[in-house]
Amino acid sequence: MEFVNPEGLRLDGRRPMEMRQLRAEIGAVAKADGSAVFEMGNTKVIAAVYGPREVQNRSQQINDQALVRCEYSMANFSTGDRRRKPKGDRRSTEISLVIRQTMEACILTHLMPRSQIDIYVQVLQADGGTRSACINAATLALADAGIPMRDLVTSCSAGYLNSTPLLDLNYVEDSAGGPDVTVGILPKLDKVTLLQMDAKLPIDIFENVMQLAAEGCKAIANYIREVLLENTKQLEYRRGL
């Protein structure tokens, strides 16, 4: 299949290094401490953060830092074929773990000892790159909940099809079976916190693809920053003196 046509356009009309449209909205869940909806093109994810709150299971309590938990799920209506997915299948457990580890790396857990932070992410529409979208949504929700963090983690994927590096794969490109690199970075610290790849790539091409994904992460970080700053300003001026 041809993923990049001779004019250099992808299946959905993007250039190889073009990202899908981003949209973020803070405050989607009224009862949560922090919440956000994040969209990358047709991928749409909702995240809710509860906490820091009292640890529910006493035996899990950690005396010098906060316990971070994460639950990832996909809505039944999120994919093309509507199907009931069992909770806690291998895929969702793995993604829950990935999100938990990336978020734990940036939350300053030592500031909230003996408490627990719950992150719930749900995919409302899946069109490739759900993993990255979930991480971005979770970052926004954590920032909204006022949880201290080292940096905003952002994530983006990139692939390599028709010997071209492609940024931000959609579902069709993702299911082509080519290499798919998901990168999560701390943009201000310039550090990588997440790197996943299925399939193989020669090392020199891999570096290019990863570089591309990191660039994508930085673009997302800029957008998230804008949204957060706008939100903070709005809350402050509405509150008044």
Add this chain to the structure above:
Amino acid sequence: MRGIEVSLNQTQKIRLQRALQQLESLYSKANSNTSVTVADTIPISYEDTILKGHGTSERDGDVVATLCGVVERVNKLVYVRTLRARYKPEIGDIIVGRVVEVAQKRWKLEINFSQDAVLMLSSMNLPDGIQRRRTAVDELNMRTIFVENDVVCAEVRNFQNDGSLQLQARSQKYGKLEKGQLLTIPPYLVKRQKHHFHHLEQYGVDLILGCNGFVWVGEHFEARDSIVEDQLNDTEQPSTKSNMTSKDMPLETRRSICRIANAIRVLSTLGFNLTLEVIQETINLSSTLNLGIDEMLGSEFHVLVAEREAERRTSMTKRKG
């Protein structure tokens, strides 16, 4: 950007936008641009030494924010004041909480903090009002004072070494809250003030603005000591208690409670600071418009309150200038 979760029609949308724009212009006139997000560098002058406060950390010699909020500077101290975060207790705060557990010699209260707060049996006045050592019998009778899910008003006493929070209720004004509504709002909307207990005389209603964002609206008690007697009577005849409570409060008071509670709900959805003055103005606005209590949560009233608030703040700044 946080939208206001009320469905509005086109004109209402424009009116609300205009009111909010007015608020924004008032704010930006009064304050310089000091909002930061996570990992933003906070500008400091390097000549003088500074103290890093909450929400900041150091990275390569720069002061970096770890939270989203507003930078505050007090002499040498630089810190980030968060907006939508959980409650940060300070000693002496008046808080409203809900009992989640009755444990050994203590109650555990949910107060919107990162842990449950502890109210010791020894740090509260017993109903008989006599100062004495707490005996084992008192401990066994703890459930006659508070049980699970009771709403309690107390004061922050101190922090333990391990970071847990101790409360006290050593005055008659603290204690169990009955016959009313508990509202939970974001704690940044409640400002620490001299008075958090308010008696709205014209309605016969008590209003407690807990610093932790729990607001109590309930029937007024003239003498606080009489509650104690009530409690004793209640424990003697628990069967009549439910009949008593429904008979006790007149319909008019119950309506006022709902009206005040709805006024607070509207103000908190709009994200306006909650002070007695603003709440009273909102209540008056709703009653002068002859709005039903249920209509107060409609979109039209939200817009009206926003417009009124913009007007109020404009006149305030004019008076100052």
